[in-house]
Amino acid sequence: MASTAGPRIVSVSTLDWPASPEDLPTGTIQCGTQAYMHYQARRDQKIDFRHFSQFQSLSSSISTTSLTNVKDVMKAKKDATEEENSKKAVDLKTLSTKELDKMSYYDILGGIKMHSTPEQIKRAFHKACLKYHPDKENTVSSSSSHSNSTDRISEEKKSNEDEDEKNKEETLEGEKKKGEDPVFLKVKEAFETLSDKSKRRAYDSTVNFDESIPSEKSYKNETQFYQVFGACFERNLRFAAENDPDRKNAISGGSGHGSAKKKKSNRNRNKKNSGNEKAAPTASTIKFGDADASMGEVHQFYDYWVKFESWRDFTLPATELTEHDTEMAGDRYEKRWMEKEIGRKARAMKKDEMARVHRLVETAMKLDPRLKREKKRLAEEKAEMARLKKEKEQNEKKEAEEKAQREAKEEAERAGKEAKERASAKEARQQEKKILRKAKQGLRRLVLAEYEVDNNRAENDGDYTPTWNTIEDMNDDVETLCEKLSAVKLTSLTQDVAPKDDASKSNLTIVLEKANDLRDDSARAKKLAQRQRDAARYEQKRKEMAERKARMSKPWSKEELTALAKAVKKYPSGGANRWEAISLFLNNLCRQEIPRTKEECIEKFNQVASQQKKPGSSTAGAGSSTAGGDAVAEAATEEWTEEQDKLLQEGLKTYPSSMDKNERWTSIAKNVPGKKKKECVARFKSIREALKAKK
16 A cells, blocks of 8 residues: 655755845836827827827826836726716706707717717717617606606796797607607717718818917917917817828728738838938927927928918808708709809818918917017118128228229329429430530531631642542531431540641541441441342242242143133123133132132133134134133033043943933933033043044
């Protein structure tokens, strides 16, 4: 028999704990803030976010320390929502018809939020049906409700309501008696409106919205200005295009492959936009700010509102104003007409709405203290810039005036200095002229006195030969010296000519020799200039001869011969300057680098005419213009090169005579460059006649 043993105890080794608590590893745990939790919930689409609709009440009832994860956020939100709905829930059967009509559809469905999801609306409607549906009420509650309704109606009848209200109450009472509860009808109407996207959009565009625009009397100080206008702009952000319910539902309600593609495209767009300098402002990021906001943020805010796009739909008020009910239309044509009228009115109201938003923006910009300060600062800067510019212009003007005065002064000094220099130079020239004149006069008097002495000596001494035979020769030599020599040389010459006691001969020979030397130098200069002129003439003549020789050696082209023939016919013999006109005509027509002279034209004309002259003919040389012109023209046509003759022969072989005559010679002329069909035919005939003559 086996014995039952008790539990066996096994010893376990002790854990290796550090000797000191300081050696334990440490770490830091950072708790997420409330804003981060909201962001996490919105990103995971756990919370259906609408601008200023859900988180304001949520943040007031939830503490940051209790939010540890997204599940806590959702639980806290659900609790806060249920608590708020329980507070707002009102028993509709205790309200009068007038009070019931003033309530919004959201309040009728249990006080749900304005931007509730379709699922939330459906759940609220189910709760309302359980509470207000006639079939769900028992007999006692029905009789009690009926008595309460009867008492309520009797009390309303006793009040001082107008006749329309009484009629409406009677109508509702009559409907109720028929089994239709007005409260449930209102609940049903609310659900039908809010469950339809277009109807809900139109209803949300008008319900519980303050369209008023603050004025200057709406605030007392700058702080109140930011509060009043900030709240007004926040109200109007409700209709921003980014807060469009349809747009939000389209983004959040997508599923399947299409939704994945949209999300992927959004991620790619975000990656692409992440490299931009700054993202565009949206309804969730734009803020009115306060006095501490930068001017960039202020301008960005107003730029956003200037380009503001509203999703507000005025179909419902337009329907009420036009009094058209499309469901009561007799046929589709009437329904289409009603829809057009409603749409036209809705567009007009939308235009008025955008005008209201623009008035709000203009009013805010006009009263904004920040813009006023900025405008004042810009005005001061502009005034300062204008002052600096004016000061700069004045300084530049002053500098220009000083520079002009300085330049005028320098110019005056320079002009005075130049005038003094000119005066001194003139005075020096006059002094030089005076000295030269005195030197000339001294030389003339001295030579004249010595000439008389020399002549007297010649008369007294028969063997003595005078220096000059006549006084005219003496005057010519003296004037030559006065013309060629300077004042210094004339003075030196005068001193040399002056009589000396020990002079063995007359000093007039010095004058004569000096004059002869000057004449020889002048003659040599004249001869040198003459030789240079002769050399230039010879060189020019040599060039002309070379050009003429080059022209003579250059053969006459066909174009030149044709032009010569035309000129000979145009200018017949007997006219004045005939060959000058012919050469000018030829050169203008041919544009040669080296023009032809009239001698060349005459020579060429006579050469061609003599070659073409036949025995017994009376035409000769340049005397016959018509015959000579024809001869020149014929010579022009008869100039064929060996290459052209060779090509002509090849063409005759290639194109036989069996071809069409015109076609044959056209093809042959195309094969011979520089020749026409007529010339090819003439060349062929001339060759044929030459061959016949040889036979």
